[in-house]
Amino acid sequence: MIIGGGPGGYEAALVAAQLGAQVTVVERDGLGGACVLTDCVPSKTLIATSGMMAALDGAAALGLRPDVVPGPGPGSGPGPALGGPGAGGPGPVAGTATMARTHLATVDAPRLYSRVRALARAQSADVTARLAAEGVEVVLGTGRLDGPRTVAVGETRLTADVVLVATGARPRELPGTVPDGERLLTCRQLYDLPELPSDLIVVGSGVTGAEFASAYQALGSQVTLVSSRDRVLPQEDVDAAVVVEDVFRRRGMTVLGRSRAVAAKRVGDGVEVLLKDGRTVRGSHCLLTVGMVPNTGGTGLEDAGITPDDRGFVPVDRVSRTPAPGVYAAGDCTGVQMLASVAAMQGRIAMWHALGEAVQPLRLSHVAATVFTEPEIAMVGVSQQAVTAGTVHARVVKLPLATNARAKMQGFRDGFVKLFAHHSSGIVLGGVVVAPRASELILGVSLAVEQNLTVDQIAHTFAVYPSLSGSLTEAARRLMQPAEAD
DSSP: OEEOOSHHHHHHHHHHHHTTOOOEEEESSOTTHHHHHTSHHHHHHHHHHHHHHHHHHTTGGGTOOOEEEOSOOTTTSOOOEEESTTTTSSOOOSOOOOOOEEESOOOOHHHHHHHHHHHHHHHHHHHHHHHHHTTOEEEESOEEESSTTEEEETTEEEEOSOEEEOOOEEEOOOTTOOOOSSSEEOTTSGGGOSSOOSEEEEEOOSHHHHHHHHHHHHHTOEEEEEOSSSSSSTTSOHHHHHHHHHHHHHTTOEEEOSOOEEEEEEETTEEEEEETTSOEEEESEEEEOOOEEESOTTSOTGGGTOOOOTTSOOOOOTTOBOSSTTEEEOSGGGTSOOOHHHHHHHHHHHHHHHTTOOOOOOOGGGOOEEEOSSSEEEEEESOHHHHHHTSSOEEEEEEEGGGOHHHHHHTOOSOEEEEEEETTTOBEEEEEEEETTHHHHHHHHHHHHHTTOBHHHHHTSOOOSSOTTHHHHHHHHHHOOOOOOO
16 A cells, blocks of 8 residues: 555556555545656656747857847846835846847737646646556545555545555745745646746745746846855755855846845735845745645554654655655655655665565765756765765865867856765765756766776766867866876
C-alpha cells in the first residue's frame, strides 16, 4: 500500500510491481502528485519559456536586429513603491531613466498558462498509463494509517505487508496572510492568473523564490525580490549566488537584502508587503515562497506508532524505514531533501529493502541538484563551505564561462565551472556549474563523484570542441598534479 502518487509513491509502485508484489496506490488529486500537477513540471515549463525570452534579449549581440519599441526597458521602470520609516515616503527607486526596450517576442499569458497546465495533465496521464500497464491498482481518495499495516480510505480498510507514506508537502504561509489565488499567491496558484503580473513582489530568496523571480523578470514583469538574508540563495554556493544576483540586478530586478517580510495584504487592485523594519513594498501581485510544510496531519502516524519531529516531518533512516515495523516513508513528507529525484530514490530504496533486494542506503552527498534560474546553478558532492572551513581537504579550480569558446559564440558571459578534488588522490569530490543548461552539464561531475573518478581520468576523456562541457575537462587538467620524480 502506497499513500501518495507523487515521485516517491509512483516510483516505489513501479519497483514493487517489477518485483512481483501486488501494489495499491492511494491518491486524491492525480497521479504524479503535486510535483507533476502544480510544482516541478509546471514551474519548469514556465521557466523554459522565460529562458527563451532571456535568450532573445541577447539576440542583437549575436547579429540579429530586433524591432525597437519606445518605452521602459529592464531596470528603467519605477520599480517598487517603498514607503515607511527610513524610506523617505513612497516614490520611485533611484536610477529610473527611460530607455528603449527591444522585442523579438511578446508573452501571450493565457496561452502560456494553458500550455503549462496541459503539459502537467499530460505528464500525469503518462504516469497513470505506466502504472496501469504494470498492473498497479489506483484508489482515488485520501489515505491514512489505521495501525502499522492498515490504510483507511474513507470507510474502507485495506491491509498490506508493507506501507509507504509519501504524502508530500504544501507551501508555508506567512502568519496572518492567507493566499487568495488572485493577488496573494503561492507557487501553486500562478497558473490560473489571467495575465502576467505587472509588478510582482516575490517574498523569499531561496531556490523557489529565485527561480520564479528570474522567470517573471525575463517574461516582462517588474520583479522585486524580498530577501531576509544578505544575498539571494543563501544556502547555495556563495560564488554561484553572487553571479546570479548580479544578473538579476543587471536585468532590472530590485533585490531587497536584509529585508524580512512579516505580512502581506491586498490594497485595492494591488498588494502591500510589510517589512520587519517598518517599510512597505507595493506591487500588483505577491508570490509567497517561504518554505514548505509536510502533509502529515491527519495521516494517522501516531496510530501506527510514529511520532513526527518538531516540524511535522516523518522520521526515516537511510533505507526509508520509519520507527514502525513495515512502514516506510519517502519524499517531501520526510524533509530529507525536497527534490523529486530524492523522493523517487527514497521510494525505490524502500521497496528494494522491503522486498528483500540488495540495496545501497541513500547517499545525500551524491545528489545532484539544480537551481533553474537564468543562468542555472547545478551542484553535486562537497561544498565550497566545507572546503573553506577545512572539514574537507580538497584542491579547487574555478574557470569563468567567459573564457570558453562555445560560450563566446553563444553570447554567454555569466557563470563558471568549479571542481573539487581530493588533495592527494585527485578523486573528484564535487563541483558547481553556473551556466545555461547547467542541469545537463552537471551529469559528468555527478558520474565522477559516484564512480570515484580522478581528475586525471576526466582530463584524459575527450570533450567536443567547442562545447561548454570542455570547461569540465579543462578544469580537471588544471587540477592534475605532476608525477613525483624518482
